[in-house]
Amino acid sequence: MDVSTEIRSVLTPDEQTAALALIEAAARADGVGPISEHGMLWIRYGGPARALLVYADGELAGYAHVEPDGTEFVVHPGRRGQGLGRRLLDGALELGAKKIWAHGDHPAAAALARAAGLDRVRALWQMRRPLAEPFPEPRLPEGVRLRAFVPGADEEEWLGVNSRAFATHPEQGKWTRSDIDQREAEAWFDPAGFLIADRGGRMAGFHWTKVEDGVGEVYVVGVDPSEQGTGLGRALTLAGLAHLRDRGLELVTLYVDEENRPAVKLYESLxxxxxxxxVMYA
Structure with missing residues (x-):
C-alpha cells in the first residue's frame, strides 16, 4: 500500500469534495458524524486550523481537522485496520494537537487513544426526546417578552450575551462575528427559530433552535448572568421546544457536558x- 500525507491550511475545491465524501461514508457506516459542525464549516470557509490528508494508493483514505483544543479525524470505512488512524493521530499531535475528539465513544477510538498515551478528559452527552410527549408551557419572568432574532441588527448584542453566559465554556464563549455569520449563511438558519428574551429593549437570553434532516435541536440556550435564578433558562428551553413541536417535528436533540449536572438535571426533568x-482525549 502506497501511503502519503499532505498538510493544508486551506483545502482546494477537489480536496473539499474528497474530504466531504469520506466524512459522509464514515457517517453512514458508523451512524454518527465523525467531524463536528465547526470542522465541517472549516472545510468550506477556512480559518485558524490545519488539515491532514492521508492518501492510500492515490485515494483519500483519512482526514484530520487539527486545532490544539479540538482535533478530530476519520478513516474511510474501507481503509480501517491498516494503521491509518494512528498515522493521523501521530501527525495531528506533531502539529500541536493537545485535545482529540472521538464522536460516538467507539471502543476502537478508546483503544487508539490509550495506545497513544491519551486519557479521557471530557464527555459530551447527546440527549433527545419525542416532541409528541407533553411538556409544560413556558412561564417567562415578569417583564420579559420573546421575539425573533433580527439578522443584521442583533449580532453584536447577541455575541456579548453569549460571551457572558458562556464565560467559562471552552468553545461557546469564544464565538466571534465570523462564527455567527457563517451559520446565518447555512441553509438551516431560520431567524424565526432563534428566540430572543427581551427585557425592556435589552437582550436577556436566547434559545437558538436548529432543524436539519427533519430533526430539531436545542442548538444553544444562554442566559445573561444578570438573569440567572429567574427561571428564564427553563422558560427559554420550553419556548424553543414549543416552536419545534409547532413546526411538526417529531424529535429534538441537544448536547450537554456530562459534568454539567444542573443542565443535565434540567433536561432530564423536561x-x-x-x-x-x-469523548475528548488529552
Whole structure:
C-alpha cells in the first residue's frame, strides 16, 4: 500500500469534495458524524486550523481537522485496520494537537487513544426526546417578552450575551462575528427559530433552535448572568421546544457536558434521555 500525507491550511475545491465524501461514508457506516459542525464549516470557509490528508494508493483514505483544543479525524470505512488512524493521530499531535475528539465513544477510538498515551478528559452527552410527549408551557419572568432574532441588527448584542453566559465554556464563549455569520449563511438558519428574551429593549437570553434532516435541536440556550435564578433558562428551553413541536417535528436533540449536572438535571426533568456520547482525549 502506497501511503502519503499532505498538510493544508486551506483545502482546494477537489480536496473539499474528497474530504466531504469520506466524512459522509464514515457517517453512514458508523451512524454518527465523525467531524463536528465547526470542522465541517472549516472545510468550506477556512480559518485558524490545519488539515491532514492521508492518501492510500492515490485515494483519500483519512482526514484530520487539527486545532490544539479540538482535533478530530476519520478513516474511510474501507481503509480501517491498516494503521491509518494512528498515522493521523501521530501527525495531528506533531502539529500541536493537545485535545482529540472521538464522536460516538467507539471502543476502537478508546483503544487508539490509550495506545497513544491519551486519557479521557471530557464527555459530551447527546440527549433527545419525542416532541409528541407533553411538556409544560413556558412561564417567562415578569417583564420579559420573546421575539425573533433580527439578522443584521442583533449580532453584536447577541455575541456579548453569549460571551457572558458562556464565560467559562471552552468553545461557546469564544464565538466571534465570523462564527455567527457563517451559520446565518447555512441553509438551516431560520431567524424565526432563534428566540430572543427581551427585557425592556435589552437582550436577556436566547434559545437558538436548529432543524436539519427533519430533526430539531436545542442548538444553544444562554442566559445573561444578570438573569440567572429567574427561571428564564427553563422558560427559554420550553419556548424553543414549543416552536419545534409547532413546526411538526417529531424529535429534538441537544448536547450537554456530562459534568454539567444542573443542565443535565434540567433536561432530564423536561423528558430528555441520554442517547450518545462524544469523548475528548488529552
Amino acid at each position: 423528558g430528555f434521555e441520554h442517547f450518545g456520547t462524544d
